[in-house]
Amino acid sequence: MMTQYHEMWQELNIDLEPHEKMLKAMGKITEKIFKSQKNRPENMAYFDEMLDEIHSKRPLELKELKEKGKKIIGIFCVFVPEEIILALDAVMVGLCAGAEVGFPEAEKLLPRNTCALIKSFVGFKMTRLSPYMQLCDLMVGETTCDGKKKAYELFSEYAPMFVMEIPQMKNPADKELWKREILRFKDKMEELTGNKLQADKLIESVNIVNNKRKALQRLDSLRANIPSPVSGRDSLLINQIGFYDDPVRFTGQVNLLCDELEEKIKKNREEQNKDKTPRILMAGCPMALPNWKVPLLTESLGAVIVGEEACVGSRNTRNLVPADEENREQTPEQIIDSLAERDLSIDCACFTPNSDRIDHIVEMAKELKADGIINYNLSFCQPYNIEAFKLERELEKRESEIPLLTIETDYGMQDREQLKTRIQAFLEMIK
Numbered sequence: 189m190m191t192q193y194h195e196m197w198q199e200l201n202i203d204l205e206p207h208e209k210m211l212k213a214m215g216k217i218t219e220k221i222f223k224s225q226k227n228r229p230e231n232m233a234y235f236d237e238m239l240d241e242i243h244s245k246r247p248l249e250l251k252e253l254k255e256k257g258k259k260i261i262g263i264f265c266v267f268v269p270e271e272i273i274l275a276l277d278a279v280m281v282g283l284c285a286g287a288e289v290g291f292p293e294a295e296k297l298l299p300r301n302t303c304a305l306i307k308s309f310v311g312f313k314m315t316r317l318s319p320y321m322q323l324c325d326l327m328v329g330e331t332t333c334d335g336k337k338k339a340y341e342l343f344s345e346y347a348p349m350f351v352m353e354i355p356q357m358k359n360p361a362d363k364e365l366w367k368r369e370i371l372r373f374k375d376k377m378e379e380l381t382g383n384k385l386q387a388d389k390l391i392e393s394v395n396i397v398n399n400k401r402k403a404l405q406r407l408d409s410l411r412a413n414i415p416s417p418v419s420g421r422d423s424l425l426i427n428q429i430g431f432y433d434d435p436v437r438f439t440g441q442v443n444l445l446c447d448e449l450e451e452k453i454k455k456n457r458e459e460q461n462k463d464k465t466p467r468i469l470m471a472g473c474p475m476a477l478p479n480w481k482v483p484l485l486t487e488s489l490g491a492v493i494v495g496e497e498a499c500v501g502s503r504n505t506r507n508l509v510p511a512d513e514e515n516r517e518q519t520p521e522q523i524i525d526s527l528a529e530r531d532l533s534i535d536c537a538c539f540t541p542n543s544d545r546i547d548h549i550v551e552m553a554k555e556l557k558a559d560g561i562i563n564y565n566l567s568f569c570q571p572y573n574i575e576a577f578k579l580e581r582e583l584e585k586r587e588s589e590i591p592l593l594t595i596e597t598d599y600g601m602q603d604r605e606q607l608k609t610r611i612q613a614f615l616e617m618i619k
């Protein structure tokens with residue numbers, strides 16, 4: 189099998205030597221971060237395997253699908269509608285990345301003071317270290333923050349790009365703009381795949397994606413139990429894998445895990461009042477795979493993360509598209525209207541105003557019985573760093589008793605000790 193993977197990487201023009209080094213390093217890290225945890229749910233085995241084989245098994249599946257004529261579509265933001273991609277018989281993969289490995293190359297194209305998430309995906313492409321990027325027939329960008337917008341302009345010299353214009357506000361005209369953009373994307377996808385969008389296929393895809401979101405919602409709600417039946421690290425990993433895996437298979441595995449967690453909760457009833465583990469809600473910038481620095485630090489210091497107010501988390505899964513019987517009789521355009529409506533409920537900091545996000549953070553903290561919030565921001569991410577001030581002020585204004593720690597960091601390990609000290613002090617304060 190290994191030879192088969194090597195052949196695939198060669199065919200995909202992966203830079204083999206650094207790629208092998210990277211995979212070896214990843215293997216060691218994942219052992220330490222995930223597999224060494226005690227009393228881990230048995231059904232995490234599927235996600236561990238997905239992670240172990242993230243550059244082999246899944247890319248090979250995608251390559252085989254591609255050989256059968258399916259198109260592979262890379263995305264960088266949860267606004268890009270997976271429903272349209274699936275309905276046109278293509279496959280979606282997330283391309284946001286959470287490692288520093290390609291930064292020196294990325295910095296030849298972008299200023300050093302660019303957000304790590306952007307430098308990471310640009311770096312992976314330029315260093316030819318991602319089989320997903322090499323497999324893509326089309327990469328879909330979006331005009332969210334300025335950093336991404338300008339990076340896509342440069343990136344388009346290296347990869348086939350299609351950029352969607354995301355509105356910055358949420359007025360009726362903005363919804364119309366977004367709906368037009370989804371229709372423009374549909375046209376592009378029809379041209380690429382040679383398929384025509386049909387209402388029944390679109391409804392089927394809406395249901396597939398809704399089911400994926402429902403399974404992740406189920407997982408999130410189980411974490412509201414005391415003690416939480418699953419670690420934050422594992423939950424984050426599951427959410428990250430959701431951007432790579434086959435959506436139907438992934439949903440089945442998340443539900444299987446949830447069945448096991450429900451059993452565990454029943455058995456742990458008597459622990460309920462004894463558990464004093466500090467419970468943390470993580471809010472802010474998305475943590476793309478393999479960005480686990482802050483969750484690992486937080487949980488290694490004795491806390492448990494009970495929710496992610498982020499796009500790799502509940503911001504992406506909170507709302508569903510009206511489906512099932514309600515839209516059986518609808519035309520594709522009417523269903524696209526519902527897609528646009530749902531998308532505009534995403535409270536990304538790129539929108540102005542974005543007060544829903546603060547309400548959601550407060551609601552989540554209450555529902556998940558969080559003892560504190562860690563507001564996680566990537567350096568040079570203006571939208572989230574500026575909203576951090578607003579969040580602090582709003583929590584004070586509302587006399588919210590929930591303590592908040594705001595941190596600004598990147599993908600490097602240089603600030604590890606400093607972060608550790610700050611998180612430790614925060615946890616001691618909330619105990």
Ligand code: BJ8
Nearest residue numbers: 265266303332333473499536569
């Ligand atoms: S809907 S959060 S996935 S844009 S962290 S690149 S904002 S400078 S990732 Fe995002 Fe879509 Fe919004 Fe979600 Fe820019 Fe900030 Fe970097 Fe960011």
